Amino acid sequence: MLSKNLIQELTRIIGKENIRTDEEDLICYSYDATNQKFLPDAVVFPKNADEISLILKLANKEGFPVVPRGAGSGFSGGSLPVEGGVVVSLERMNKILTIDTDNLIAEVEPGVVTGEFQWAVEDLGLFYPPDPSSLKFCTIGGNVAECAGGPRAVKYGVTKDYVLGLEIVLPTGEIINTGAQTLKGVVGYDLTRLMVGSEGTLGIVTKIILKLLPLPEATKTMFAIFTDMRDAAETVSKIISSKIIPSTLEFMDRDSIKCVEDYSYIGLPYNVDALLLIEVDGDKELVENQAEAIKKICLDNGAKEIRIAVDKKEAKKLWQLRRAISPALAKLKPNKINEDIVVPRSKIQDAIIGVREIAKKHNLINANFGHAGDGNIHVNIMIDKSDKAEFLRAEKAIREIFELVLGFGGTISGEHGIGISKMPYIGMELSRSAIDVMKKIKQVLDPNEILNPGKIFPRI
Ligand SMILES: Cc1cc2nc3c(=O)[nH]c(=O)nc-3n(C[C@H](O)[C@H](O)[C@H](O)COP(=O)(O)OP(=O)(O)OC[C@H]3O[C@@H](n4cnc5c(N)ncnc54)[C@H](O)[C@@H]3O)c2cc1C
Numbered sequence: 369m370l371s372k373n374l375i376q377e378l379t380r381i382i383g384k385e386n387i388r389t390d391e392e393d394l395i396c397y398s399y400d401a402t403n404q405k406f407l408p409d410a411v412v413f414p415k416n417a418d419e420i421s422l423i424l425k426l427a428n429k430e431g432f433p434v435v436p437r438g439a440g441s442g443f444s445g446g447s448l449p450v451e452g453g454v455v456v457s458l459e460r461m462n463k464i465l466t467i468d469t470d471n472l473i474a475e476v477e478p479g480v481v482t483g484e485f486q487w488a489v490e491d492l493g494l495f496y497p498p499d500p501s502s503l504k505f506c507t508i509g510g511n512v513a514e515c516a517g518g519p520r521a522v523k524y525g526v527t528k529d530y531v532l533g534l535e536i537v538l539p540t541g542e543i544i545n546t547g548a549q550t551l552k553g554v555v556g557y558d559l560t561r562l563m564v565g566s567e568g569t570l571g572i573v574t575k576i577i578l579k580l581l582p583l584p585e586a587t588k589t590m591f592a593i594f595t596d597m598r599d600a601a602e603t604v605s606k607i608i609s610s611k612i613i614p615s616t617l618e619f620m621d622r623d624s625i626k627c628v629e630d631y632s633y634i635g636l637p638y639n640v641d642a643l644l645l646i647e648v649d650g651d652k653e654l655v656e657n658q659a660e661a662i663k664k665i666c667l668d669n670g671a672k673e674i675r676i677a678v679d680k681k682e683a684k685k686l687w688q689l690r691r692a693i694s695p696a697l698a699k700l701k702p703n704k705i706n707e708d709i710v711v712p713r714s715k716i717q718d719a720i721i722g723v724r725e726i727a728k729k730h731n732l733i734n735a736n737f738g739h740a741g742d743g744n745i746h747v748n749i750m751i752d753k754s755d756k757a758e759f760l761r762a763e764k765a766i767r768e769i770f771e772l773v774l775g776f777g778g779t780i781s782g783e784h785g786i787g788i789s790k791m792p793y794i795g796m797e798l799s800r801s802a803i804d805v806m807k808k809i810k811q812v813l814d815p816n817e818i819l820n821p822g823k824i825f826p827r828i
Contacts, residue, residue: 369452370409374430378412378454381422386413386460397455400440400447401502402789403703408435408449413460417535417543417574420456424572425541427454427818434539435820436568438479438510441502443706444787446514446567450822456572458509464488465575472580473532473549478509478573482516495583497524500783501691509573515565517783519616519647519690522741524581526783528564535575536563539814549577562809567785569820570813584649587615588659589683590676592644592666593637597621599670600642601717604740606665607646608713612658617741618645621720624693624737631696634689640672644740645690647683693737700733701750705762707769711778713743722772723747730761744782770796786824794824 370378379387388394388411397411409432414420427434433453440447449455462479469492476485483503486496499518500506506516512534517526533547536559546559563571594600604617620628620643629636636643644666648658659676666674677683697704711719720736727734727749738746747769749762770780770793780797781790794803807825810817 370432370454374426374432375410377426378410378423381426382412382414382419386415387411397437397440397457398449400442400445402443402445402448402787404445404448404788406448406450407452408455409452411455411457413457415460417537420537420572420574421541421543423454423456424537424539424818428540428816431816432818433821434572434818436509436513436572438507438513439481439502439505441506442510442514442787443708443784444514444567444781444789446785446787446820446823447510448788450788453818458507458572461509461574462507467492467494467580469494471549472582474578474580475549476508476576476578478507478512478576480508482506482508482511489580490583493583495581496530496578497581498527498530501694508576508578512564512573512576513566513568514783514785517739517742517744519618519739521739521744521783522617523613523615523649528561530579531560531564531576532579533577534560534563534573536571536573538571539816539819543574547577551579565785567787567820567823569810569823571819584615584651586652586655587647587649587683588655588676589645589647589686590659590663590674591686591689592646592671593640593673594642594644594670595640595672596670597642597720598717600644601720601740603644603666603669603671604716605714606669607662608741610661610665612648612661614646614658614662614741615649616645616647616739618690618738619643619716619740619745620645620690620693620737621735623733623735624697627696627700627735628689628692631699632688632692634692636689637673643689645686690737693735697735697748697750700735701752703751703753705749705751705766706784707747707749707766707780708738708744708782708784709747709769709773709778709780710742710744710782711773711776713741715776715778716740716743716745719745719773719776719778723769726765726768726772730765732758732762732765739782742782743778767793767796788823791824791826794826
């Protein structure tokens, strides 16, 4: 609990209109997409790095936790104030500072909503590929902190591939710049890469320099339906080995398809086992040729039905299918344990079969979908948290699923991060020595453990 004096000090730094301490306001900053809740003592809304620096210096002096927050859409609890303290909401720092059409770079503040940035650069014929499905509300700062991916990662990579430089306020309050406004730069250690994906534990990002690409001339979207999931998995391998890299190659299993149909009545067939949503982009002729080649690969590998969108409107409809999954799943059970495992692409089929078997063994409802093109599968175990026995069975199942994934040479998180949700499992993937190196980095930068404490590393 912060003392009255500390609240007054914070108010002096930030101005009384930019601090909230009433419970009804605090509740709005107490949760994220994991649906867990931890009430902060105060929320502040800074407008620049200098104010954040003063807050962090005060936190070091007085020993209270500080937790950065974008839109709170994270799936691993990263923005939750698990030890109370002050939430630093970046929502007022939401300006696109420059879009440099000569050098194909942009500079933004962290609170810019990802989708709004994408649309702004598209208006100028440019392209910012990272496209988390939450893009209508998540922020670029949150994307940088989690190294967010999305459907287009299969061709274009993830957030770290677009971050050229950062302005960061370190946990002790110093403001530093990393990287440069250039595509190359090897001066000193690569602090930009260290910060991207550090889940708000090593610094608060206050400016981001991003690389842009020219907007592809054309795109073509299609979906293919399969009565046997193995055919869909084989099709994914065949598309990749044919040396076509689609801009998206998304996968839904039968339970996800059923859920979406029950939720939105789109007209999907009921008795199918898998669906692939595929998009290609590039110049017009290439796109036509690649779409035809992919259609043939799908049919040769057992696709029962293929739909190709004739225009942007129809393409948008096909994407609604994919975006409907998350809300649709909520119809199955009130709570969702959502894992984002990644396996080598050749192991997707084995991984899904394995996950289904584990879920069945523990008598759990399971639906899988995700980014088949890069092996990133969103495994959803649907539970009712008030059913303690079911919750314990789900925890056992998750551990077995992670063992399976690591056995395939995969990783337990492709894009959602560790936060608090996957903290108990980090030792399954990383060695003691690797964790020690990471903890030492944290200690050097944050000796008083004030920035986002209680995240990533279990305290043992
Ligand atoms: C429906 C839905 C779909 C999603 N789809 C995807 C997807 O396809 N791909 C994907 O990768 N993720 C996805 N996510 C997860 C989530 O949207 C991403 O992790 C996103 O990057 C979080 O952004 P945010 O602004 O909401 O950050 P928050 O949730 O507020 O914070 C996330 C982490 O970033 C830290 N942080 C935030 N801002 C800063 C900053 N300026 N400086 C330092 N640290 C900061 C926080 O402390 C926290 O640790 C999805 C979420 C939902 C709800």
